[in-house]
């Protein structure tokens with residue numbers, strides 16, 4: 001069993017999720033990449049230990065994380081069972097269902113059948129009786145929203161999850177989902193949305209609903225999968241997501257337009273005595289609707305660098321204007 005650092009809660013900030021009683025760390029860790037069966041279990045374990053030692057209490061999963069799908073939950077379950085089980089009550093563990101997970105008509109989407117069966121599989125892989133937060137991973141246009149939301153409600157009432165959330169729902173879908181869940185009295189507290197300096201859809205209406213409905217927001221890919229770090233400024237490192245046959249990030253993303261912006265942003269970060277990764281995380285956390293920045297990591301050192309963001313989280317008006325000018329440039 002692992003003995004975590006006794007000072008782990010001293011430097012992390014914990015932000016309330018909307019008006020709920022739950023707090024999340026300003027920086028959370030996601031297990032989308034680097035925790036599958038294709039990765040080293042020892043490396044995965046070391047990243048989780050470092051994160052927990054630095055006050056990261058929230059670990060975000062989904063049924064399909066791996067590869068292969070399901071293996072990130074199984075590996076996290078192994079690490080938890082072998083090393084961290086005694087800290088279960090100090091952790092917030094989440095999972096999701098919504099993308100394709102198994103063959104046939106019941107392994108994808110937002111039906112009651114899929115969500116409940118998938119969470120039961122996730123709990124087995126994780127070795128848990130319940131997850132803290134369970135998400136509908138995406139809106140399903142072929143299932144009545146009422147059915148998906150009632151499934152979330154049932155999941156809480158049956159003891160499989162403590163709270164529920166939605167992810168990748170647009171402003172209108174968020175608004176209707178909120179109405180249904182409020183009517184049902186479901187502890188719906190959080191929206192998981194992509195948000196970073198290069199991707200600002202959240203600011204186009206969903207943020208207003210989140211605020212009006214007193215929800216929290218956890219933002220994924222706050223580093224644009226590594227583009228908002230100094231990693232690619234001098235070429236493509238061998239060990240990097242771009243170089244890993246990722247379907248979501250590739251060489252084409254490291255183009256002249258990107259590099260020009262990243263170099264300028266990097267200069268502002270340096271003037272703030274920060275790395276670009278730290279400035280990018282401080283920037284998302286500077287948005288008042290953001291509860292937590294959900295990062296990924298391929299090493300314990302990245303976690304250390306990312307958590308040190310909290311040493312310099314504030315921006316002057318001048319810095320914000322300069323950043324906006326760079327982001328809005330062609």
Ligand SMILES: NC(=O)c1ccc[n+]([C@@H]2O[C@H](COP(=O)([O-])OP(=O)(O)OC[C@H]3O[C@@H](n4cnc5c(N)ncnc54)[C@H](OP(=O)(O)O)[C@@H]3O)[C@@H](O)[C@H]2O)c1
Pocket residue numbers: 029030031032033034060061137167168192193219220221222223224225226227229230231239240241242277294295296297298301302303305306
């Ligand atoms: N709800 C959804 O639909 C959805 C979708 C996507 C993600 N998510 C969640 O959000 C989490 C984070 O997503 P993400 O991995 O795209 O987030 P991200 O934080 O934008 O990117 C993480 C990647 O950036 C690189 N990196 C991180 N810190 C670094 C640093 N300090 N210096 C240099 N490189 C650094 C690493 O890649 P290298 O391998 O190149 O080192 C790392 O794997 C996921 O794990 C998942 O839990 C949710």
